[in-house]
Amino acid sequence: MHVTIEQAEKAIAAARQKALALGTQMCIAVVDSGGVLKAFHRMDDAWVGSVDISIKKAKTAVFFGMPTGQIGKLSQPGGPLYGIEHSNDGLVTFPGGLPIVDKDGVMIGAVGVSGSSVENDHAVASAGVATLGVAELPEHPWRT
Amino acid sequence: MHVTIEQAEKAIAAARQKALALGTQMCIAVVDSGGVLKAFHRMDDAWVGSVDISIKKAKTAVFFGMPTGQIGKLSQPGGPLYGIEHSNDGLVTFPGGLPIVDKDGVMIGAVGVSGSSVENDHAVASAGVATLGVAELPEHPWRT
Amino acid sequence: MHVTIEQAEKAIAAARQKALALGTQMCIAVVDSGGVLKAFHRMDDAWVGSVDISIKKAKTAVFFGMPTGQIGKLSQPGGPLYGIEHSNDGLVTFPGGLPIVDKDGVMIGAVGVSGSSVENDHAVASAGVATLGVAELPEHPWRT
Amino acid sequence: MHVTIEQAEKAIAAARQKALALGTQMCIAVVDSGGVLKAFHRMDDAWVGSVDISIKKAKTAVFFGMPTGQIGKLSQPGGPLYGIEHSNDGLVTFPGGLPIVDKDGVMIGAVGVSGSSVENDHAVASAGVATLGVAELPEHPWRT
Numbered sequence: 001m002h003v004t005i006e007q008a009e010k011a012i013a014a015a016r017q018k019a020l021a022l023g024t025q026m027c028i029a030v031v032d033s034g035g036v037l038k039a040f041h042r043m044d045d046a047w048v049g050s051v052d053i054s055i056k057k058a059k060t061a062v063f064f065g066m067p068t069g070q071i072g073k074l075s076q077p078g079g080p081l082y083g084i085e086h087s088n089d090g091l092v093t094f095p096g097g098l099p100i101v102d103k104d105g106v107m108i109g110a111v112g113v114s115g116s117s118v119e120n121d122h123a124v125a126s127a128g129v130a131t132l133g134v135a136e137l138p139e140h141p142w143r144t
Numbered sequence: 145m146h147v148t149i150e151q152a153e154k155a156i157a158a159a160r161q162k163a164l165a166l167g168t169q170m171c172i173a174v175v176d177s178g179g180v181l182k183a184f185h186r187m188d189d190a191w192v193g194s195v196d197i198s199i200k201k202a203k204t205a206v207f208f209g210m211p212t213g214q215i216g217k218l219s220q221p222g223g224p225l226y227g228i229e230h231s232n233d234g235l236v237t238f239p240g241g242l243p244i245v246d247k248d249g250v251m252i253g254a255v256g257v258s259g260s261s262v263e264n265d266h267a268v269a270s271a272g273v274a275t276l277g278v279a280e281l282p283e284h285p286w287r288t
Numbered sequence: 289m290h291v292t293i294e295q296a297e298k299a300i301a302a303a304r305q306k307a308l309a310l311g312t313q314m315c316i317a318v319v320d321s322g323g324v325l326k327a328f329h330r331m332d333d334a335w336v337g338s339v340d341i342s343i344k345k346a347k348t349a350v351f352f353g354m355p356t357g358q359i360g361k362l363s364q365p366g367g368p369l370y371g372i373e374h375s376n377d378g379l380v381t382f383p384g385g386l387p388i389v390d391k392d393g394v395m396i397g398a399v400g401v402s403g404s405s406v407e408n409d410h411a412v413a414s415a416g417v418a419t420l421g422v423a424e425l426p427e428h429p430w431r432t
Numbered sequence: 433m434h435v436t437i438e439q440a441e442k443a444i445a446a447a448r449q450k451a452l453a454l455g456t457q458m459c460i461a462v463v464d465s466g467g468v469l470k471a472f473h474r475m476d477d478a479w480v481g482s483v484d485i486s487i488k489k490a491k492t493a494v495f496f497g498m499p500t501g502q503i504g505k506l507s508q509p510g511g512p513l514y515g516i517e518h519s520n521d522g523l524v525t526f527p528g529g530l531p532i533v534d535k536d537g538v539m540i541g542a543v544g545v546s547g548s549s550v551e552n553d554h555a556v557a558s559a560g561v562a563t564l565g566v567a568e569l570p571e572h573p574w575r576t
Contacts, residue, residue: 180323
């Protein structure tokens with residue numbers, strides 16, 4: 001199952017609302033369960049460099065079915081996934097990318113956010129995901 | 145001057161409306177006057193391959209300040225710009241990308257559309273541009 | 289607002305002057321506020337590898353509105369932005385890239401320098417920026 | 433032998449002069465005899481898409497030691513070099529790129545120009561080359 005455009009826009013609206021509440025300017029990307037861009041929103045005055053980062057965060061979250069920050073813990077020097085960022089035309093593995101898992105435990109896509117501290121990026125992505133489901137996948141396989 | 149996110153969303157809404165009226169499923173991209181992605185919308189069931197094409201059409205229109213189809217007439221075999229598509233990490237030079245020129249004659253960005261025939265793509269992009277201005281640049285320079 | 293070519297050449301002339309005073313051979317790049325190359329100067333005998341680094345430093349500084357070295361402090365192993373260099377077709381996050389902020393607090397572009405120690409690179413970039421404004425952005429948004 | 437920065441700036445100044453005389457806004461690139469960027473100049477209001485094209489034209493001219501337009505005649509459908517634009521991370525094979533050959537018949541670099549019609553691009557590149565030598569290579573090998 002893929003996130004619909006209606007769902008993607010709902011997630012972006014909620015994320016944007018959170019970004020405004022935090023006084024930040026964010027890039028917000030939504031990808032489907034195959035990692036393909038579904039919707040994108042760059043707030044006025046957001047960093048130009050955040051366009052690519054937000055999209056890569058969303059893709060990274062879908063590619064491995066987990067929050068980007070979780071992958072980043074494994075990709076540190078000496079860690080089991082050291083250097084994974086070199087794959088897939090570039091991953092971003094710090095917080096701000098979250099899978100969207102619907103009520104049936106199916107991953108339907110992901111939200112990626114960039115434009116402020118990683119804590120704010122994560123909070124804004126969470127607000128987007130919360131409108132559609134949760135960010136945690138159940139143990140069993142999930143792909144549609 | 146760059147297109148604002150409010151303007152970009154207005155253009156996408158109008159383009160989407162036109163796409164629905166034509167019974168098509170489109171990818172619609174808006175870039176700013178530097179060619180950087182501002183907003184993106186993929187209708188449900190749109191071709192996956194149209195994501196990149198719509199974004200490249202919007203970029204191509206801004207890169208040269210003219211409709212993509214106009215460049216495509218010059219880039220045919222034997223034409224003066226044959227092969228220009230190999231520049232700038234890939235251009236798309238058939239119809240569906242249009243500059244957005246405001247009432248002061250300033251190019252503020254571009255709309256790129258992909259997902260159906262080039263006639264339909266062009267019509268949908270035109271509907272997006274029409275909400276914000278025109279697609280023709282005056283003779284004098286435009287960049288901010 | 290974008291840096292003009294006259295401003296870009298003024299910055300390059302001052303940076304070159306500083307490079308000569310330090311007895312170094314530098315690549316000096318200036319990009320506009322969208323990260324697009326405006327002017328470039330490779331001194332005789334400068335490292336060939338510095339061409340790309342100087343341009344990427346200038347882009348990185350504009351992409352996030354801060355000195356490249358500041359990003360590098362955050363992108364170390366264990367840091368919040370670890371691996372950010374994999375985004376945007378490659379960032380350079382050690383010193384030598386500086387935003388150009390004009391007297392109105394608007395970021396009009398950036399200077400990127402490569403060819404010697406990072407201390408020298410930074411000093412040469414600073415000399416370029418100083419002819420046009422400062423390298424620090426005010427809190428409020430800056431994009432035109 | 434490589435073009436010096438002094439020579440590169442002389443070529444750019446002459447090319448710019450010609451561009452102004454033609455009432456055009458050009459990107460002007462100079463590369464050395466290895467195809468590495470030496471100097472670059474983007475006139476105000478030049479097309480953003482011309483940055484990459486001017487650099488690729490200069491590289492293409494050096495890569496094969498001939499004017500870009502000459503290669504374009506061979507790369508047409510059915511021609512002996514059909515599709516050569518796919519090599520070297522993208523070539524540009526229409527007019528506007530010219531080798532710089534010094535008085536000893538040695539190719540020291542190339543000039544690439546983009547921003548107007550190919551006739552104007554070629555005229556501006558020619559003005560740049562004329563300050564340093566000619567655009568035609570003698571029969572014998574040339575590389576230093």
